[in-house]
Amino acid sequence: MTRYAMVIDLKKCIGCDTCTIACRAENATTKGILFNRVFKFEVGKYPHSKLGFLPVTCMHCAKPECEKQCPTGATTRRKDGIVIVDKDKCMGCQYCVVTCPYGTRYYLDKIEKYVKGFETPYEKKGHKRHKKGTVEKCDFCLKRVERGEKPACVVSCIANARYFGDLDDPNSEVSRLIALRRGYTLNPELGTEPSVYYLPDY
Amino acid sequence: MRNNPKSHFIFGIKIILYLFFAGVGGGASVVGTIFHILRPQLEIVIKGGIILGAPLVLIGSIFLLLDLGQPKVAWRAISRPNKAWISRGTIILTTFIILGFIQIGTWIWPFQGLGNYTNFHLIFNVINGVFGVLTLIYTGFLFDTTRSIPFWSTPILPLLFLVSGLSMGIFGLILITMGSLESHSLNFLIQMDIILIILEALIIFFYLHGMHEVTAARASVKRLLKGDLSYQFWLGVVFIGILIPFFFEILGGGSKSLTLIACLAGLIGGFFVRFVIVSAAEKTPLNVEGVLIYLTPRPK
Numbered sequence: 001m002t003r004y005a006m007v008i009d010l011k012k013c014i015g016c017d018t019c020t021i022a023c024r025a026e027n028a029t030t031k032g033i034l035f036n037r038v039f040k041f042e043v044g045k046y047p048h049s050k051l052g053f054l055p056v057t058c059m060h061c062a063k064p065e066c067e068k069q070c071p072t073g074a075t076t077r078r079k080d081g082i083v084i085v086d087k088d089k090c091m092g093c094q095y096c097v098v099t100c101p102y103g104t105r106y107y108l109d110k111i112e113k114y115v116k117g118f119e120t121p122y123e124k125k126g127h128k129r130h131k132k133g134t135v136e137k138c139d140f141c142l143k144r145v146e147r148g149e150k151p152a153c154v155v156s157c158i159a160n161a162r163y164f165g166d167l168d169d170p171n172s173e174v175s176r177l178i179a180l181r182r183g184y185t186l187n188p189e190l191g192t193e194p195s196v197y198y199l200p201d202y
Numbered sequence: 203m204r205n206n207p208k209s210h211f212i213f214g215i216k217i218i219l220y221l222f223f224a225g226v227g228g229g230a231s232v233v234g235t236i237f238h239i240l241r242p243q244l245e246i247v248i249k250g251g252i253i254l255g256a257p258l259v260l261i262g263s264i265f266l267l268l269d270l271g272q273p274k275v276a277w278r279a280i281s282r283p284n285k286a287w288i289s290r291g292t293i294i295l296t297t298f299i300i301l302g303f304i305q306i307g308t309w310i311w312p313f314q315g316l317g318n319y320t321n322f323h324l325i326f327n328v329i330n331g332v333f334g335v336l337t338l339i340y341t342g343f344l345f346d347t348t349r350s351i352p353f354w355s356t357p358i359l360p361l362l363f364l365v366s367g368l369s370m371g372i373f374g375l376i377l378i379t380m381g382s383l384e385s386h387s388l389n390f391l392i393q394m395d396i397i398l399i400i401l402e403a404l405i406i407f408f409y410l411h412g413m414h415e416v417t418a419a420r421a422s423v424k425r426l427l428k429g430d431l432s433y434q435f436w437l438g439v440v441f442i443g444i445l446i447p448f449f450f451e452i453l454g455g456g457s458k459s460l461t462l463i464a465c466l467a468g469l470i471g472g473f474f475v476r477f478v479i480v481s482a483a484e485k486t487p488l489n490v491e492g493v494l495i496y497l498t499p500r501p502k
Contacts, residue, residue: 010490039488039495054490065349071288072278091278092271095288098212101350101486103497107271133271186488190349200491 003062003081003195004140005167006154007174007183008055010201012161015040015053022156023057026141028126031112035104035138036153043201052201055162057153058083058104058138059186059194066096066105074134081167081195082140090134097135101190105137140164167195212351212483216269220262221341221476222370224295225363226469227258228337229371231302233394235331238324244387248327250379251371252309255330256302258374259337263295287344294340298333305330338367351483353413353422359479362405369398370472373447373465380458392451392461399448399468406439406475422482435478443471 015038023029023036036057043052060083067075067083074089075096097105111127113119130136141151149155154162165174174197177183183197234251237244267273279292309323342360349355372395380388410426413419426435447468454460487494 041490041493041495043491043493052490052493054488054495056488069286069288069347071280071282071286071292072275073281074278089275089278090272091275093269093279093288094271095344098483099348099350102488103485109271131272135271186490187486190486198490 001079001168003167004060004145005081005165005174005195005197006057006060006140006151007163007165007177007197007199009161009163009177009181009199010053011199012159013038013053013055014159014161015051016158018156018158019055019153019162022152023138026144026152027138028123028129029106029136030108030110030127030130031114033106033108033136035106035136054198055153056102056104056186057196058140059102059192059196060140062193062195063191065099065101065190065192069099070096082142082145083137084139084142085135085137087131087134087136090131092133092135094135101187101192102194105135107135108132213480214269216265218473218476218480220265220269221363221480222473223258223262223265224337224341225367225472225476226370226374227255227260227262228298228334229367229369230258230374231255231298231334231371232331232338232368233371233375235327235334238327238331241387241390242324246379246382247375247387247391249309250375252302252305252327252330254371254374254378255334256299256306259295259302260299263299287340287347291340291344294333294336298330298337301326301330301333335364338364345479350485352416352418352486353483354479355419356409356412358405358409358412362402362409362475362479365398365402365405366472366475369395369402370469372398373468373472376461377465377469380461388461392454395468396448396451399444399451402475403444403448406444418486419484422484425482425484426478431478431482434474434481438474439471439478442467443474447471 017038019036020034020038024034027035029035036055039054039056041052042049044050060081062081064075064077064083067077071093072089072091074086075083076086077083092107094107097107108130111130111132113123144151150164154164163174163177165172167174169175177199178197181199183199185194185197230251231254234248234255237251238248267276270276280289283289283293305326339360342363345354345359346357372391376388376391410423414423425431447464450460450464454464485497487496
């Protein structure tokens, strides 16, 4: 079995938001929706403080709350571990947006152009992939993964802080990094078993 | 810490209005059923419960439909009753509304197809009452199972919605039947209501006290007690929703104008109970090596 996972090395991440932009370019998300975000925060107290960065994307949980609570069956977890939303089945009740503990689901209430009154050719093409009134989220760049490529944020990361691979294979890069560097997931107490691991910033 | 506005979403005003209408409608229907069993001679209250029940829940459900992004596929909402509370709720609401309108059609509307066969109506009304209880509590379970929001993750919420819904149901019933009710029947309704108001006040106290002990939910409680929601809580819930109805009903002594004010205030209070519970919700912050990152904006 394959279980796709992502490892983000917080020691390498410099908070440049290249992944955010690469994701936006790849998925042509509308204004205000970013499947990938980078939180920036202060660690410690001045004068012994530094900036911390936390890139957050859909965690593709093994036990996804959103999938469990989706009334229409629009959200499903594929056999390879990727959680996807079928936009033709989604009725836009937005409960998954409420129940996702990581805030990585977005309700598309209107498709907005980035620059007012002007639509770039790319937006014109890309916005066709989105459906107004449904919920959307990161799908680990499913089309790229099916072609055998890595997600856009992994490829574009300038610090090589992101890794993508198979969590079920103990010899894969991601499994070894998690074991070697004691990778952890966010809020494990919620029991969602995310597939996005973080390597500590020390 | 930077936030993206579109991910802040917690339920909005349409959902709060749904909770309000479904609370009054479901509550009135359950109270009507209780009267049908205990005091069958009070036909006007029993019929009042049926008249308020399904139509109000239907109005609430229309708000739910308006909230959907793709109402065309709303029928899919019943697909997963084995796991999703929204699916269960959709089935409960649909059944309740259909049963209620059958009751209205067979008993209250001029063409009384099934005549005055009271046992039939009693059995029907009991089933209707069961679905009324389910209508009141399923949203509590829906909130209870939302693990991302600690302020909601408590089994006391279904109980609070049940008691508050019953109390609102009585307020609604008194409002529509007050003109034709005898004073001792009215007093009986008022006495039931006073007990429910005391229960509701206790549950709200236990709820907030318990949630204050939960680290992740304390911020929500503080927003109610002294934060941005304090006016809605102290004025809307405590003063208008609990104190005014309680004292007006106790001291009113059956006075119709005081009872009227008590009922209107109680309904407004019921709205604010739902308003503050929905609005105070905050997601568990992400914990990165001890640093907490809040997904919802922090009120000042």
